[in-house]
Each structure stands twice: as C-alpha cells, then as structure tokens.
Amino acid sequence: MITKERNTEFWVISDTHLIADSLHDEGPAFSRMQKTSQGKDLYYQEVALTAFMRMAQRKKPAAIIVTGDVTFNGERVSAEKFAQIFKPLKETKLLVLPGNHDIFDGWAREFRGKKQFYAGEISPMFWRSIFDKSYREAEDTDPSSLAYSVQLNPQYFLVLADSNLYGKEETTAAPYTRGIIGDEQLKWIEKQFRYAQDNQLRPILFMHHNLYVHNPAVNRGYVVDDAAKLRRLCTRYNVKLAFSGHIHAQNILGPQDFTPTTEIVTSSFCSNDQGYGVVRVHSRHITYVRRNFDMTRYLTEKDKQNYTLEHFHKYLKNLQLGSISADMMQSELNKYHGDVNLVREMGKLFGWMNYHFFTGHNYIKQSELKKIYASKAYKTLIEHHPEYRLYLNTRLLPQAMAFLFATNITLD
Numbered sequence: 001m002i003t004k005e006r007n008t009e010f011w012v013i014s015d016t017h018l019i020a021d022s023l024h025d026e027g028p029a030f031s032r033m034q035k036t037s038q039g040k041d042l043y044y045q046e047v048a049l050t051a052f053m054r055m056a057q058r059k060k061p062a063a064i065i066v067t068g069d070v071t072f073n074g075e076r077v078s079a080e081k082f083a084q085i086f087k088p089l090k091e092t093k094l095l096v097l098p099g100n101h102d103i104f105d106g107w108a109r110e111f112r113g114k115k116q117f118y119a120g121e122i123s124p125m126f127w128r129s130i131f132d133k134s135y136r137e138a139e140d141t142d143p144s145s146l147a148y149s150v151q152l153n154p155q156y157f158l159v160l161a162d163s164n165l166y167g168k169e170e171t172t173a174a175p176y177t178r179g180i181i182g183d184e185q186l187k188w189i190e191k192q193f194r195y196a197q198d199n200q201l202r203p204i205l206f207m208h209h210n211l212y213v214h215n216p217a218v219n220r221g222y223v224v225d226d227a228a229k230l231r232r233l234c235t236r237y238n239v240k241l242a243f244s245g246h247i248h249a250q251n252i253l254g255p256q257d258f259t260p261t262t263e264i265v266t267s268s269f270c271s272n273d274q275g276y277g278v279v280r281v282h283s284r285h286i287t288y289v290r291r292n293f294d295m296t297r298y299l300t301e302k303d304k305q306n307y308t309l310e311h312f313h314k315y316l317k318n319l320q321l322g323s324i325s326a327d328m329m330q331s332e333l334n335k336y337h338g339d340v341n342l343v344r345e346m347g348k349l350f351g352w353m354n355y356h357f358f359t360g361h362n363y364i365k366q367s368e369l370k371k372i373y374a375s376k377a378y379k380t381l382i383e384h385h386p387e388y389r390l391y392l393n394t395r396l397l398p399q400a401m402a403f404l405f406a407t408n409i410t411l412d
Helices: 028-035 047-057 078-086 124-130 130-135 185-197 228-237 311-333 339-359 366-372 374-382 388-391
Strands: 008-015 061-068 093-097 108-113 115-118 148-151 156-162 203-206 241-244 252-254 260-264 275-281 287-290 406-410
Touching: 028 108, 028 115, 047 078, 078 093, 078 124, 093 156, 093 228, 124 130, 156 185, 185 203, 185 228, 228 252, 228 311, 260 406, 339 374, 366 374
Parallel strands: 008 061, 061 093, 156 203, 203 241, 241 260
Antiparallel strands: 008 275, 108 115, 148 156, 252 260, 275 287, 287 406
C-alpha cells in the first residue's frame, strides 16, 4: 500500500518521449529528427522532467503515474535516464507502464553529426529492472506481460495494464501503433478486479491505448484491439475510471453504452502545454483536474538564462503550429493552388485546429464555428481534400460538450 491516507492525490502524465541528451549532439541528423517529430520537443525533456520532479518533491503527491511512451523510440539509455531523473523522490512513488514506443522498438537511435546509429533497445526484462522501484510496489504482476497492480490506499486499487504489441527480441522494424491486451492478460486483469471486489477496494484502470473512440476520424490503432472484452470486464466489476494516453490529445469520455467507466486521456507531456492530471480520491468520489506545468519556477539559475526554457510553452506552441500542421499543409496544398495567401490561410487553419484539439480546446462557440465554416480557407480545403471533412469537423465541436479539463466521478 502506497499510503494509508484515505483522501490522497496522485498525478498522471503520458507520452513524455524522452531521448537522453547523451544520445545526440544536436547536430544535423538530430535536427532533422526534431523537425519531423510531429511537434514533440526532443531537446529539453531532461530539463522539463527534472523540473517536474522538483515540483513533486515540493507538493508531495502520493504517486506519479506515467501511461506509456516514456522514451522517444525505446532507447534503453533514455529509460535509464528517466528512472534516474525521478530517483530523488522520497515521498512520491513513480509508477510507470510501457507504451508502443518503449519495448523492442526498431527505431531506437542515437545521433552523431550527420548520421544515425542503432541504439540499445529495451527488453521486458530490462524494463522491469530499470523501473524496479515501480514493480516493488506491486500487489501482483502478470507473468505474460509487463502489467502489475498496486494498492494506492485503504480504498483504491490501481491496475496498470500492458496494451502493447512487441516481439521477443531486438528488431529493426517500426513499432506497432495498435495494441492488444490478449486473453492471458485479460484473465489476469479479471483476477485483479475480483480481488478488489472481494476486498472492498475500488479499481482504477491504466493503460497506454484507449478504451473508447475519442475521435471518429482518428482512432484506428489507438483504441486497443480487444476493447470490447475489456469493456465487458469493466462493466462486470463496475470500474468507474480509466486513464490512457497514446493519441497525444486531452480528452474525457463519460460512460459509454452499458460500460460505467469514464476514460481520461492525458495529452503528451513533451508537446503543446505540458499537460498533466491531478487526481484526488475520496471515499465516495474522485476529482480530476488537468493542469499546465509551469516549469519556470523549478528551473535552475543556469536554466533560467535560456530564453527558450523561460518561454517554454511559446516554444512548444510554435513547434505544433509550425513544424507539424501549418508547414505540412502548406507544402501539400501548394501542389494544388496558385494562391499563396490562401494556402497560408488554409495551413494556419489546419494548424490552429490541431493545436486546440491536442490541448483539449477544440470545443468552441457556435458563432466562431459559423465563421470558420463560411471562410474561403475552410471551403477550399474541403473542396480539394474531402477526406479531411470528418477529421476537421471533429476538431470543431460545440462548446457545450466540453468537460475536458475537470470532472467529478461519483462512485456510489
């Protein structure tokens, strides 16, 4: 048991995608990787995570739970660095579960000058060894995967599932995006839920892949393959809350159909606005609030001399708006349109919508929606790329539907 306090707090972060500083020299090869990393910050995550650890030292949550993609692309050195960063925590437990980029990822690389070199990958055995402090807290571990369970306090029981697909040895292949729990792990998860039920504990589920469809246009490979089976277990054992990551976007979905589970997806910590979840558990309810990490007060005096670190959210926003969406769209749409200003407006629109979706701000006023739908940029974009209609419309939803940043889950 992590704490005997009945009213306690834990934090959730996801998709930190740390690449250890020792694996690159900030040369041309690494610079190219940063430019194609879909808005992830690769340069400053050691500093950002160290600052986050310092905040935890001060505020002392019972636990920090990381829902996968700890590393950039499964570099063993990066996982070791992550564990080292959080090692100073004394009163807060670090509970880590893997994502699709962590175990036997054939994209693991280090970068020197203009070249990339293969980096050592993470096996399941290495994962357990590197994060041995997490597994030491386990009430039970699944022999068929990297899943484990932890009793948080006298009332709550945490089930940390392994939803990832990976082989049995190092590889040069790309990591799988999709995930699956599998029959063996499903049996183990049911055993954990039954244990919680028999001991009057309330279960909370954690995994990397999603339980529900959070975007009708973008969900293939993100919802775990056997979600229907897992949802049946959640229904049978009245699991009221689940956390996941993977899509890099902040979103909350309440109970679906007959499944009583509210699922909270945490956005990527290395992108956008460094979102993290603050979860407070009480005897009859749980509260959740999403917060942005302001790391400036936790930087060293040396770090504060760096303009980018002092204005980190502006830097992250520019990464998202510039390197992902706007630049990509402008490059593609230039093939079809001669009007440079119109192309620029379409690129800005696409980038703006993506940024707001990933930070959980995609629910906007009806009046603003009407202006967007009436704009030449939107109409031209849909005319030439009708396949984007559903994708864009899911990023432009009525404001009344929003409860992305805070929610209250009643347990009785």
